[in-house]
Amino acid sequence: MSLLLYRIDDRLIHGQVVVGWGQPLALKFIVLVDDDVASSEWEQELYRMGVPPGMDVYFHSVSDMDTRLRGYQDEQRAGLLLVGSIDTMQRLVVAHPALRTVNVGGVHFAEGRAQRLRYVFLTPTEEATLRDLQTRGVDVTAQDLPGTRPMALDELLTTRQDG
């Protein structure tokens, strides 16, 4: 079982994660890796309230994962690792080169970002970071839900949507 998905989603825990992916993957736990959330009891309680019964959520900083990632990968239960930004995922990949797949699930509009998909907006720096992950051997795809077609990074970065 182990960690079935390594997802970038700026909404962190929300409907697509706990239901959209949670049901078909029969997820039993979420590992939320975010330095801010890991240092805030209030943020953790907020996200804990969003997790349905029967699903655990664990909060960690990026540095925590130095000692914790292997344990989650060896879990017998199905899990999902979740980060809120491309930068955070890059830090994880640099620290854990064995991490091979990354799902871009939600990076929404902000100043300086160009729209690539309905749910993916990227700055040039973020595009370069995703390219860096690819160079490191990571299979980067964009996919919001299990039923939609995963889009490879090369296609994602040549896709442009307006409005």
Next chain:
Amino acid sequence: MSDTPVVVAVVAGHGRFADGLVSAVEQITGRGAAFVPVSNTGLSPSDLEALIGSSLDSTGARVVFTDLPAGSCTMATRRIQRLRRDVVLVTGANVAVLMEFLFAAENALGTPVGGLSNVAALATTAADKARHTIVVSGG
């Protein structure tokens, strides 16, 4: 009661959830204008929080109905509640709870001493009543 529609709550959810609920309320009661629909589609967490917040501010409503307890609209409203203790959140909304709340709120508004001083109690009562409208039969 004034002829001017009074917005009693914001309805927020995934996709066209809110539009659908509000259109159903409109079709059944003619009072759809009492609710402001908000969709999370395409919005970042901060933009969604800002939209729900501005919808509350511009209408004076203090109640937000959302779809999923784990949904981004629920999360955004909980963040608003951190700063605004008077905001009431109701998750798992359906047409029944909106109508129950609508009529309870209108009755309260029409009562000179009632006002909407206790929207949390009105929302709780509406949720309790609406919960019983989910019925399974057959099979």
